[in-house]
Amino acid sequence: MSHHLVEVSELVHHYPDGTPALRGISFRICHGESVAVVGANGAGKSTLLLHLNGYLAPTSGTVRIGDFPMNDETVREIRRTVGMVFQDPDDQLFMPTVYDDVAFGPRNLGFPDYEVERRVTAALEKVGAGHLKGKPPYHLSGGEKRRVAIATVLSMEPAILVMDEPTTGLDPFARRQLISLVREFEHTRIIVTHDLDLVATLCERIIVLKDGTIAADGPAGEIFRDGKLLASCRLEQPLSMQGCPRCGGMAG
Numbered sequence: 275m276s277h278h279l280v281e282v283s284e285l286v287h288h289y290p291d292g293t294p295a296l297r298g299i300s301f302r303i304c305h306g307e308s309v310a311v312v313g314a315n316g317a318g319k320s321t322l323l324l325h326l327n328g329y330l331a332p333t334s335g336t337v338r339i340g341d342f343p344m345n346d347e348t349v350r351e352i353r354r355t356v357g358m359v360f361q362d363p364d365d366q367l368f369m370p371t372v373y374d375d376v377a378f379g380p381r382n383l384g385f386p387d388y389e390v391e392r393r394v395t396a397a398l399e400k401v402g403a404g405h406l407k408g409k410p411p412y413h414l415s416g417g418e419k420r421r422v423a424i425a426t427v428l429s430m431e432p433a434i435l436v437m438d439e440p441t442t443g444l445d446p447f448a449r450r451q452l453i454s455l456v457r458e459f460e461h462t463r464i465i466v467t468h469d470l471d472l473v474a475t476l477c478e479r480i481i482v483l484k485d486g487t488i489a490a491d492g493p494a495g496e497i498f499r500d501g502k503l504l505a506s507c508r509l510e511q512p513l514s515m516q517g518c519p520r521c522g523g524m525a526g
């Protein structure tokens with residue numbers, strides 16, 4: 275299953291105004307891993323994600339998805355493999371109805387109508403948004419938009435699911451629904467988030483970014499126990515691991 279591998283080598287990205295957002299990042303993610311990318315505001319998380327499906331091109335260094343090195347010839351193929359859920363759902367929703375938005379990707383790939391319908395129905399059901407399919411996306415609430423944006427990616431049946439701040443704006447029920455959806459996704463998952471409780475629930479590995487470099491990359495439990503590392507990267511333990519201020523016991 276080599277097409278599920280993500281390999282980033284010496285990745286450097288300078289924005290056109292000269293901002294050095296990534297300063298030489300290397301890691302490898304294998305099929306089936308669930309990896310969180312965390313770090314303070316401005317650490318370079320979104321910039322990194324945008325390289326994984328070729329929305330940004332490296333200033334230097336390489337990105338490889340499975341058998342393909344990312345370049346102008348491979349980027350279309352790679353985008354079929356890497357499903358990217360953006361931070362802002364409005365970046366993903368632009369058709370007159372929810373159904374059309376979720377159908378957009380499969381239609382673009384040339385699937386027949388019955389297959390498009392199967393994928394749309396399955397994706398909307400997974401995010402609990404089947405009842406919204408006839409609605410215009412601009413009439414949805416923020417949390418509904420987020421769920422539909424996730425469905426637009428699931429309908430492509432990607433091998434690698436990449437999510438930028440997926441829980442923003444979700445109510446507790448929708449958050450739980452998202453957690454079980456990500457758990458059920460049997461391939462590779464890469465999640466950028468400030469929601470460290472989500473990380474503790476979903477990810478066995480954490481990559482910590484700091485000022486465009488990797489400050490740590492390892493098992494989530496180890497990283498969450500390293501108070502010095504967390505403080506130096508402006509992070510905190512998940513609430514579920516913090517002692518109760520009154521009794522000293524663990525929350526939950």
Ligand SMILES: Nc1ncnc2c1ncn2[C@@H]1O[C@H](COP(=O)(O)OP(=O)(O)OP(=O)(O)O)[C@@H](O)[C@H]1O
Pocket residue numbers: 289290291293294295313314315316317318319320321322
């Ligand atoms: N289009 C851009 N032009 C210039 N600089 C940018 C641009 N986008 C991001 N940056 C800068 O690049 C650096 C990394 O930004 P990035 O958005 O990747 O950080 P982040 O870790 O995702 O932050 P946050 O947690 O706030 O979303 C920051 O210094 C930011 O100001």
